[in-house]
Amino acid sequence: MAASSAQANLEDVPSVDLMSELLRRFKCSDKPDKRLILVGPPGSGKGTQSPIIKDDYCLCHLATGDMLRAAVAAKTPLGVKAKEAMDKGELVSDDMVVGIIDEALKKPSCLKGFILDGFPRTVVQAQKLDEMLEKKGVKVDKVLNFAIDDAILEERITGRWIHPSSGRTYHTKFAPPKVPGSDDVTGEPLIQRKDDTAAVLKSRLEAFHKQTEPVIDYYSKKGIVANLHAEKAPKEVTTEVQKVLTS
16 A cells, blocks of 8 residues: 555656656765764754755755654654653653654665754763664764854854844844844844844753763764864855765
């Protein structure tokens, strides 16, 4: 039943999309396998670099929050268990999250490897992830640490303002509006997201450092951490990432 429904779905896909996907897979076939973890505080540029790395190396992007929601929506066995935990107000166990990652790695899009973002957050999670990968005969190749000074992050994030109805974004220093506090097109007032205030950022950064520094230490002992200069311009960080991944 599953095979015939998949075939039916393919029949509805426009030829141009099928051909471009076949071409993509053909180009990907000679790419080296890569299993990467991205670590960095909010605003460090992971979201900018991740799609570039994904396309360059034909990897799948695994964001555990999105995967959990998808597993719950699809009612997979692990998704059902995760929903039960969530409904009780409990945290989803590390084993369950690693199980959901394990499930995801069976997809054709993950054939060449993956980018894990937002996991592992603790040393125990890192160990469980390593155990699961070991059973598959593979391991994490690189941990990209988007290292950036908290003061630079504060300037980057607290300077962000948005025009709510259009989604246009501004920055008081890097991309200021023509009139302070007003949208260039409509003249309507700009707002700052709650998450972009200095107080919220400070607590998020404290939690990030406390939680993830032990994880970086764990992988450093394995000799697979690459510290990136995340304060640089995005293009420079992309160049740095490419050097790290081809060395």
